[in-house]
Amino acid sequence: MANQPLPIIPLHRDGLPLDTTALARFMVGKYLVHDVPHGRMSGRIVETEAYPLGDSTSHAFIGRRPYNGSMFLAPGHAYVRLTYGISYMLNMSAEAEEVGAGILIRAIEPLEGLALMEARRPGVPLRDLARGPGRLTIALGIDQSFDGRDLCTGKDLWIGVIEKSVPIGVTTRIGLSREMHRPLRFFEPGSVFVSGPRKLLAAPFATLETGAQV
Known part of the structure; x- marks a missing residue:
């Protein structure tokens, strides 16, 4: 008998924190799902970064432009950007x-659809299939066509939750x-x-937040 899909419940927009930093923290432990004709690919989100108001590294810092308009949509929309001309990055508006x-x-x-992900990244160990923003989009088949997609619909590409509390670690950002x-x-x-770098995930570089989240 085929494996039953994970009981992932779509997130509703009104349940998302409006503050960017709070949203980045909130999203750790949630599930990213891509339903395709051949099946479902999904995984638990284990790492995020916040790009809040006034952040000079944010693509929204210079104001609204044709290429960054999705960042100015209501919270929960995809902003997909090609970075360095080689890798798509999946962001979410806040x-x-x-x-x-x-x-x-x-x-x-x-977690789900491993064969579909592996077909996009052949010969790559499970640990590295989606470990990093560029690898993630390749494994899940996410490209520029998903820019502006509503991630709160429970259809196609979406974000969901399974009721479970997880601890949250915090570090400085990388790659900037x-x-x-x-x-x-x-x-x-x-x-x-x-x-x-693994050393950034441990003391004295990282701190642990103990508040439970769902």
Whole structure:
């Protein structure tokens, strides 16, 4: 008998925190799902980064432009951007509509549709299938066509939840040339699917937030 799909419940927009940093923290432990004609791919989000208001590294910092308009949509919309000409990055809009801010989904723990992901990244170990924002979009088949997609519909590409509390680790962001000192990177402690240098995930670099979330 085929495996039953995980009991993932779509997130509703009115349940999302409006503050960008709070949203990035909130998204750790949630599920990223891509339903395709051949089946479902999903994984638990284990790493995010916040790009809040006034952040000079945010694509919304210079104001609304044709290429970044999705960051100014209501919270919960996809902002997909090609970075360095080689990798698509999946972001999610934050704050109120017309206020540009967002979070980057950096890594997931692959759970469903492993064969579909592996077909897109052949020969790659499970640990590395979606460990990092560029790897994640390749594994899940996410490209520019998903820019502006509503991630709160429960259809196609969407975000969901399984009722479970998880601890949250916090570190400074990585891969930036400025504003790297800010503690705006959130992750699931102990997960081997988190990207970046391992030393940054442990004391004295990281702190642990003990508040439960669902």
